[in-house]
Amino acid sequence: MSFAELQHQPSAAAALEAALAAERVPHAFIFCGPAGVGKALAARLLARTLLCERPKTGRGKHPTVAACGSCPQCLLCDAGTHPDLNWFAKPADRAELPISLVTRRDDSPQGLTINESVQLKPMQAACRVTVIEDAEEMNASAANAFLKTFEESPQGSYLVLLVTSLDTLLPTIRSRGQLVRFRSLPHRFVADLLARDTGLGADEAAVLARFSEGSIQRAAALARSDFLALRRDVLAALPAAGRAEALVIADAVMEWASRQAGEQQTTGKKVEENELRRTHLKRALDLMGSLLRDALVAATAGPEADLINADATPLVQRIAQRLAPDALERGLRRMIEYQTYVDRNVHNALLIENACLHMADLLAPLRP
Numbered sequence: 001m002s003f004a005e006l007q008h009q010p011s012a013a014a015a016l017e018a019a020l021a022a023e024r025v026p027h028a029f030i031f032c033g034p035a036g037v038g039k040a041l042a043a044r045l046l047a048r049t050l051l052c053e054r055p056k057t058g059r060g061k062h063p064t065v066a067a068c069g070s071c072p073q074c075l076l077c078d079a080g081t082h083p084d085l086n087w088f089a090k091p092a093d094r095a096e097l098p099i100s101l102v103t104r105r106d107d108s109p110q111g112l113t114i115n116e117s118v119q120l121k122p123m124q125a126a127c128r129v130t131v132i133e134d135a136e137e138m139n140a141s142a143a144n145a146f147l148k149t150f151e152e153s154p155q156g157s158y159l160v161l162l163v164t165s166l167d168t169l170l171p172t173i174r175s176r177g178q179l180v181r182f183r184s185l186p187h188r189f190v191a192d193l194l195a196r197d198t199g200l201g202a203d204e205a206a207v208l209a210r211f212s213e214g215s216i217q218r219a220a221a222l223a224r225s226d227f228l229a230l231r232r233d234v235l236a237a238l239p240a241a242g243r244a245e246a247l248v249i250a251d252a253v254m255e256w257a258s259r260q261a262g263e264q265q266t267t268g269k270k271v272e273e274n275e276l277r278r279t280h281l282k283r284a285l286d287l288m289g290s291l292l293r294d295a296l297v298a299a300t301a302g303p304e305a306d307l308i309n310a311d312a313t314p315l316v317q318r319i320a321q322r323l324a325p326d327a328l329e330r331g332l333r334r335m336i337e338y339q340t341y342v343d344r345n346v347h348n349a350l351l352i353e354n355a356c357l358h359m360a361d362l363l364a365p366l367r368p
């Protein structure tokens with residue numbers, strides 16, 4: 001198990017291996033990049049190598065470091081039971097990473113808090129590793145409770161923060177952690193993995209991969225959500241839809257999002273279900289916007305265009321022929337705007353109706 005396992009992230013793998021090989025491992029890493037591109041896998045590989053008793057170092061032009069795979073520490077890591085590796089993430093039923101997970105409170109869950117994990121002495125290995133997923137989703141009080149521990153973490157206690165954006169991290173944390181960037185994965189790679197893991201056909205997997213923005217996690221979520229069925233219906237109905245039909249499409253989108261949210265929630269809590277519904281509504285808006293985006297690309301790049309809806313090229317080309325680029329651009333901007341409104345507690349049914357009406361009006365030149 002070496003960093004070669006971390007596919008399509010060459011600069012992240014090289015940065016980690018260089019730090020490990022030079023034995024200059026900073027006390028905190030910030031892994032930043034989209035969800036589902038390998039940050040958690042990289043954190044596991046890093047932790048395993050740090051905890052391993054006999055890591056193997058290759059000193060070629062590019063240094064390589066790998067855990068041995070057979071020492072007691074490696075075996076504990078593989079079993080997922082290493083007492084010096086603690087993993088934290090935002091609970092599914094919470095919109096933020098709560099302070100009770102950072103520091104001991106009456107309502108703290110069983111087991112260690114983040115601060116306790118960082119401050120503990122190693123129990124089995126020579127060091128400890130604490131991984132925090134969704135670290136950018138700490139609310140202000142949680143982040144402040146974490147700050148002192150972060151700044152004063154003991155020697156041999158390593159932190160790995162996994163974030164999708166640096167915007168909401170406290171500046172002190174951002175400036176003192178070593179930033180490692182992760183990028184979107186190639187569509188082809190995502191499609192292959194998706195086809196392997198879900199049994200979807202190559203064409204369907206390719207469509208979902210294109211909507212995934214290079215994230216395996218997002219592609220898998222789209223597959224679970226029956227996104228392909230929604231897309232099929234929307235692509236069939238939208239080009240011919242007048243205003244009345246647009247409202248029918250809006251109903252179908254709302255119904256789909258609510259059904260998926262209901263099926264996928266795991267905690268029975270309303271906050272999780274609402275969050276899931278918003279996620280699905282954003283995907284539906286993304287779908288409508290993707291048609292306009294594709295038409296814009298097709299208008300400029302011609303037949304070589306790299307389309308998200310590559311399997312719907314005739315429709316995309318009709319849109320590109322009938323609509324002026326500035327109208328497409330305005331429409332696309334509107335769909336992106338609607339996506340941001342979804343999170344701002346705007347009345348979502350009304351929002352989706354407006355989006356569908358907007359699309360129907362925009363695509364009116366396609367109707368006979």
Ligand SMILES: [Zn+2]
Nearest residue numbers: 052068071074
């Ligand atoms: Zn080992």
